[in-house]
Amino acid sequence: MTATLTDFGIAFARVAFVMMFILNLGGLLTWVERKQSAIMQDRIGANRASILGFRIMGLFHPLADAIKMLTKEDFLPARADRFLFKLAPFVSVFFGLVAFASIPFGDTLRIGDRVIPLQAVTLNVGVLYVFAMLSLGVYGVMMAGWSSSNNFALLGGQRAAALMISAEIAIGASIMGVIMVYGSLDLMEIVRAQGAPLLPRLFGDWIPAWGLLTQPLAFVLFVTAGIAATKRIPFDMPEGESEIIGYFVEYSGMKFGMFAMADFLETVVIAGLTTSLFLGGWQVPYLHPDGFVFPWGATLHVPHGLVALLQVGAFSLKVVVMIFIMMLVRWTLPRFRYDQAMRLGWLGLFPLSILNIVLTGLVLLLVGPRA
């Protein structure tokens, strides 16, 4: 009985860690967005919210946002579909939250004779699971557009659906190469395989076989399509806050806040997925389960707990760097017009992804798998 309770506790802790990670990071992104855009544009950024005169670089602004959203009027349009209208933001946020479950944030952790995989859910089809959840997220957006009984909202929902389809296809096709190279759909296995040296006959043990190096074209395609999947600039034609009206035009208060939150959560998910597929996930270069083994022959023993800590730290750092890049894109590029985005998705990303699959297959055929 105690063993099962412990198992339950461990499972709960794994899920709780991922939930805390993604929720805190997602909440913090409102602050990051304000501050990073300000610093990029030679401004200072929101810094006026204070508690007892303390401003701590505007970190209270997310809190002030939440209070504002919660205390605003929660408006329900007279002819809206009440059930779907209220359900839509929850669907958006829910699938953003659960998508992170199969992304590993560390290798296994040994406590006593227990071996705990540092991953909320151990799935052997982890990649497919994340894509399924990301694709389901668009249902919330379409629901919102449909149930608002507002033509502009409906058009916004349709734009979101069209964008999502063209982005998801490119995402799915672009990571086929990664799956072919590492030979698994399990994200944990993919990350583990990225620790192996790249072309050992040529470079020795110097360069780890991260996806960025084995699949550079897929990386560019995936990040582009991933940004499109988050519905943020330069692919924000579903929302278009500034001039074209988006699917959440009828929403107010915290329901609107949840749609904004879902965008940030999706950003974190795409960043986590990019990290796992292309940036070596929790891999620290030259760090093996027993410690560092440097290619010039030196070794450095690291205790097991510290190894796990380093891996989680490396994963978090890579996710943060990836988010920084996505924010940089969001505050640099102008929005694609609708037809431009469609052309980019169907005539740019998708054929290139197929080309990438063919090239990867050819290379694998010539040099043999796992080379």
Next chain:
Amino acid sequence: MKLLQRFYLREVLSGLGLTAAHFFRNMRLHAARALGRKDAHGAVTIQYPEERRPYSPRLRSLHRLVRREDGSPRCVACMMCETVCPARCIYIVADEHPNPEIEKIPARFDIDLGKCVFCGFCVEACPEDAIRMDTGILEFSSYSRGGMIYTKEALLSLEPAGADGVPTSPVPIPADRRVVGP
């Protein structure tokens, strides 16, 4: 468009490089400022209520009535400013001055700042140099139209701005507002 441009990628990367360069330069300056280098500015913005740009000495700001040595207004209620005012925002009621050498004194001198267009004609028209617009005060506001009417007493209490244009007297509180906070 050239083929290279149609792939967007190179243009996108050069754009990202530009913004990233701004980001890291400004972060370095912010860090230097936090570490005590007061001449490092990571932003070009001015934190307005705390920091101000110096105003020009010619700036036409809130009016003030110039006082004589005994504190009474220098104004002789000649009605020149009231006459010249294109917005008709000045209202003067003249009274007998106790000193026989001075003919009149304003019993009331109200300026409706809700109507004032800050043209400065009143200052130019005044033969006694009794009204000036050099207080440097620009932040006056009110919750009602009545609150925008500044009386003789309020206008008499104002001082000219310093050499850098910074106001030396506090912003007059309109009649419909109480002072809250610091």
